Amino acid sequence: MYQKRVVVCLDVKDGRTTKGVKFLDNIDVGDPVAMAEKYYLDGADELVFYDITASSENRNLILPIVEETAKRIFIPFCVGGGIGSLEQMRKVILAGAEKVSLNSQAVKNPELITQGARAFGSQCVVLGMDAKRDPELPCGYRVYINGGRTPTDWDAVEWAQRAVSLGAGEIVVNSIDADGTQAGYELSLTRQISQRVNVPVVASGGAGVPDHLYMVLTQGFADAALIASMVHFGHFTIRGIKEYLKEMGVPVREFWG
Amino acid sequence: MVGIIDYGAGNLTSVIRAVEKLGAIYRVASQPDELKLATSLIFPGVGHAASAMERLRQAGWPEFLLQWAHAGKPLLGICLGSQILLEFSEEGNTTCLGLIPGSVKRFPDKLGVKIPQIGWNTVDFHDHPVFRGLDPRASYYFVHSYYTEVTYPAHRLGSTEYGMVFTSALGKDSILAVQFHPEKSGQPGLQLLDQFLRWRP
Numbered sequence: 001m002y003q004k005r006v007v008v009c010l011d012v013k014d015g016r017t018t019k020g021v022k023f024l025d026n027i028d029v030g031d032p033v034a035m036a037e038k039y040y041l042d043g044a045d046e047l048v049f050y051d052i053t054a055s056s057e058n059r060n061l062i063l064p065i066v067e068e069t070a071k072r073i074f075i076p077f078c079v080g081g082g083i084g085s086l087e088q089m090r091k092v093i094l095a096g097a098e099k100v101s102l103n104s105q106a107v108k109n110p111e112l113i114t115q116g117a118r119a120f121g122s123q124c125v126v127l128g129m130d131a132k133r134d135p136e137l138p139c140g141y142r143v144y145i146n147g148g149r150t151p152t153d154w155d156a157v158e159w160a161q162r163a164v165s166l167g168a169g170e171i172v173v174n175s176i177d178a179d180g181t182q183a184g185y186e187l188s189l190t191r192q193i194s195q196r197v198n199v200p201v202v203a204s205g206g207a208g209v210p211d212h213l214y215m216v217l218t219q220g221f222a223d224a225a226l227i228a229s230m231v232h233f234g235h236f237t238i239r240g241i242k243e244y245l246k247e248m249g250v251p252v253r254e255f256w257g
Numbered sequence: 258m259v260g261i262i263d264y265g266a267g268n269l270t271s272v273i274r275a276v277e278k279l280g281a282i283y284r285v286a287s288q289p290d291e292l293k294l295a296t297s298l299i300f301p302g303v304g305h306a307a308s309a310m311e312r313l314r315q316a317g318w319p320e321f322l323l324q325w326a327h328a329g330k331p332l333l334g335i336c337l338g339s340q341i342l343l344e345f346s347e348e349g350n351t352t353c354l355g356l357i358p359g360s361v362k363r364f365p366d367k368l369g370v371k372i373p374q375i376g377w378n379t380v381d382f383h384d385h386p387v388f389r390g391l392d393p394r395a396s397y398y399f400v401h402s403y404y405t406e407v408t409y410p411a412h413r414l415g416s417t418e419y420g421m422v423f424t425s426a427l428g429k430d431s432i433l434a435v436q437f438h439p440e441k442s443g444q445p446g447l448q449l450l451d452q453f454l455r456w457r458p
Contacts, residue, residue: 002370002419003377003396040443045377070274076398076441096270098400098441121304123373123400170375198366200375223371253377255394257444 003251004217005045005224006238007202008231010035012081013052015061019180019232029232033068039231040073042238043256047073048101048172048226050128051081052147063095070096080128080172084108086115093120101172103128104145107152107159110166117167122199127168131156131189132176141175141189148176160193171197172226174204182208182229185216194221202226210236210244217250259454260295263287264312265304268336268438272301275440279451289321297454298325301440302337303400306361307349309337319354326356329431333387333453339427339434340405348403357429358408368420373402380425380437382415387433387452388426395445397437399425405436431458 010017010032017032029035036047049069051062059082066079079092080101089100100120106113106127116125132151134142141156152159160171173193175186185206194201203222207213213225230236242252259276263269263285276283276299286292300322302309313319325332334342341353346361353361364372377396382388404423407413414433415426425436433453439446 001379002374005376070270071277074271074275074278074441074443074447076400076438094270096274098268098271122402123303123375169373198371199373200371223376253396255392255396255445257392257395257448 001251003045003253004222004245005202006043006213006241006245006252007046007048007224007226008039008044008238009048009050009204009226009228011050011052011228012062012065015065017232018052019229032065033072035232036069036077037072039238040075043242043253044075044238045253046075046224047077049077049079049081050101051079053082063091066092066095066097078126080126084112086112086119089116089120089124093124099124099126099170101126101128102168103130106163107143107145107154110162113163113166113168117169122167122169125168126170126172127160127163128172128174129156129159129163130174130176139189139192144176148179156189157192157196160197164197164199168199170200170202172202172204175206178206179204180229181206184208184212185220185222185225187216187220190216190220190222194223200224210241213241214245214248214250217245258295259283260292260298261285262298262300262318262338264309264316264318268301268303268440271438271440272299272335275447275450276454279447279454281454287316289317292321297331297456298333300332300334300338300341302335302339302341304337305348306337306340306346306351306353306403309341310351310353313341322354322356326430326432329458331431331453331456331458332433334432334434335440336401336436336438339436340403342432342434343405343407346403356432357412357427357434359406359412359427361403361405363403364420370420374399374419378417378419378437380415380417382426383413385414385428385433386458387449387456388415389452391445391449395442397435397439397442397446399437401436405434
């Protein structure tokens with residue numbers, strides 16, 4: 001039976017894992033490789049490294065992390081943050097990542113999605129989207145870039161559809177309003193996008209308790225739910241979250257040896 | 258020694274890391290003559306069937322693989338590397354290697370499921386030395402828009418449900434192929450790879 005995924009996100013800054021609230025005030029929470037291995041052993045279905053390093057010289061610090069992670073964990077993982085060229089995509093894939101997430105750069109240069117899909121296949125190209133409530137737009141959410149600082153003209157649903165037509169194989173929908181609040185995922189945004197595109201949708205931003213994952217995987221129609229704070233601060237384990245989901249009737253991967 | 262075919266497939270690094278983890282001696286080869294000492298072969302694959310076949314032809318792999326199969330030596334195709342073993346793929350209307358009778362089809366849009374299938378799913382394995390002892394509760398990681406359809410039911414070695422039931426593991430004599438990625442399927446996937454590396458058909 002096909003299973004819903006629990007994806008753990010590690011925000012990496014200057015080679016360390018951090019966690020912020022509403023994209024600000026990041027605090028150090030640990031060594032990304034050790035954390036990746038711990039989550040792998042605890043039953044994470046997938047991992048995402050999101051590089052939020054500001055300076056371009058420290059950007060390269062992500063590559064040794066990807067290489068080391070690929071030696072220790074045997075589940076898929078994705079790398080995102082600041083990737084703006086085919087060459088950068090190739091580097092992280094050769095370092096051992098399965099997928100590359102394009103975010104701001106995809107908005108600035110949509111052709112990059114198509115180039116990436118042609119070179120590596122659509123399954124490698126994840127569109128990462130940051131969206132914020134905006135009643136002026138048809139779906140009620142506007143796409144933001146540059147770490148949530150810069151608004152774009154894109155309606156979130158329209159951008160998702162456009163990205164899929166360009167070759168994106170999966171969409172991570174991150175709610176800026178919900179990010180770091182631990183008050184629950186943005187269900188309406190996730191549901192609208194999941195209903196309007198025919199690729200898997202990963203919900204992101206706002207998870208605080210296992211029931212939030214249950215809600216977004218059922219009523220939000222998400223195929224996967226991304227979590228960070230819930231497990232980084234030790235309040236929950238992935239195993240515990242999955243046990244809850246299973247109890248609630250959501251099919252999850254429950255045996256990993 | 259296990260040979261790993263390098264024809265620019267996207268999951269090459271992951272396959273190498275998994276084989277290293279299992280402690281096997283391996284050789285990554287971009288030319289067939291680098292694999293004279295290999296006793297088994299892994300044929301990875303992520304990407305497009307037509308461009309993959311083209312790259313394989315350029316390096317002379319099709320002849321090598323036909324001889325390999327004829328000699329009865331073990332081969333494991335993964336994902337695209339499994340699809341290419343069949344005769345034909347709808348992806349780019351590509352003529353493939355033809356080591357196993359059958360063809361590769363796109364998931365129909367009307368199934369009501371997301372395409373590609375990305376994520377974890379279970380496999381109902383038939384009895385086979387490489388699949389023996391795997392926990393039936395285990396899940397494996399799939400990423401694909403196309404699926405394999407074997408001509409002869411005897412070549413179907415495992416099936417999976419995703420909007421429809423499709424063949425997720427197949428094989429003929431010493432040739433074995435899986436649609437999922439054992440190198441990315443956690444401990445059960447590593448166990449499967451380990452059992453393949455020990456398999457002497």
